[in-house]
Amino acid sequence: MAPTDRQARTLALAHALSAAERGLAVIPLSRTKLPALRSPHRDNPAGTPPCHGECGRFGHGVYDASTDPARIRALFAAAPRATGYGIACGLPPHHLVGIDLDTKTGTDSATALRELALRHLFTIPPTVVVLTPSGGRHLWLTGPPDIAVPNSASRLAPGIDIRGAGGYLVGPGSRTEHGEYTVAPGSAHLTPAPCPPSLLRLLLPPPREDHPPHRPAHPHGQGLVHFVLAAHEGQRNTRLFWAACRAYENGFGQALLAPLLDAALNTGLTEHEARATIASAARLTGHRP
Structure with missing residues (x-):
């Protein structure tokens, strides 16, 4: 009943x-x-x-x-x-990031996530999984404390929604019009696992191409510096982190360190905040800060 x-x-x-x-x-x-x-x-x-x-x-x-x-x-x-x-989601101490694998659209979101994992070389670690009444799944992961993962719907792939800063996940034990949300067998004893670095990079917003250059930049990664300079309040850390990740991945992170730092200071970040964010990007991409 x-x-x-x-x-x-x-x-x-x-x-x-x-x-x-x-x-x-x-x-x-x-x-x-x-x-x-x-x-x-x-x-x-x-x-x-x-x-x-x-x-x-x-x-x-x-x-x-x-x-x-x-x-x-x-x-x-x-x-x-x-x-x-x-x-x-996104709040301390867990900085929760939810991967919502939907089935209502008729798409196989679980297969889409596996294909993304193969293509970008990451593995979803054992973590809390919540089963939805419609047959979907919510994967609970944690993000870095200094990075705001945005919410998105089907940006990664059809049927894969992301719940990040400013979003929320329906908690297990909740009852809705369609039934009850429950913790998947075997995951109740787990805690949310850290989001794999390669997946985290996919969750961050791509650079926008519609901003004209604001000032001269380093010859390597000029667009990345402009991307940081164009940040508004609430985007500054996220844009700086994304740009620093791209710079380190392409082999000129150290060369672009000073221009990125200078750009971040121009957006209003403190030097301590900017250096900490760039260091996080270096560690995430396997480089020494």
Whole structure:
């Protein structure tokens, strides 16, 4: 017998609190898999600056996510129709990255991921796997703390969606319109494994070609320096990391170190932040920082 909404909410709260004990920030979800609390700003006029919870009220989606039991209980108390919970991606300490292998489109996303792994020489390590009611799977991985993996839908391959910074995964134990999310047999005792470096590089955004040169650059990797210079706030670390990875992979990372550092400083990063990001790229590509 399917549980009532009240029973489903009680179970979802229990699962959410358990996830929070493991350092996973959570929010209540409805049976549609959407945040269960409506935005307090839904009637605001168009053009109003977005609020990510600064107002102190609930209803900001993933920005409400918390590991604090008291706050989680308050969120669920404000969402009586919640039957599940979402786990925010990209937040410390796990910096969760979700690989969503969908089956609803009729595509074989699992085969597509295996082909990507063969082509780019990576292996998905043993990690937490969550089974979805539609027959799909969510693979839980962890990313570097200084890199924001963006969300994407079918960019890697049809049926493969990525849940990164600003996104969330439906937590196991949640009930939706189509059924229950469950942990795959054999993975309940595991913790999220680090994302393989080759896969991580695929998850980061490619360089944009529509920005004109802003200034003279090193003869090697001129486009990479321009790519970093064109970064807006919120993109600076990610663009710098991507460019540094490409430079080291192509054999001129050390030669491009100073121009990349200079470009990063021009975007507003501190020297400490920029050097740490470039060093992460060097380690990720197998080079000595």
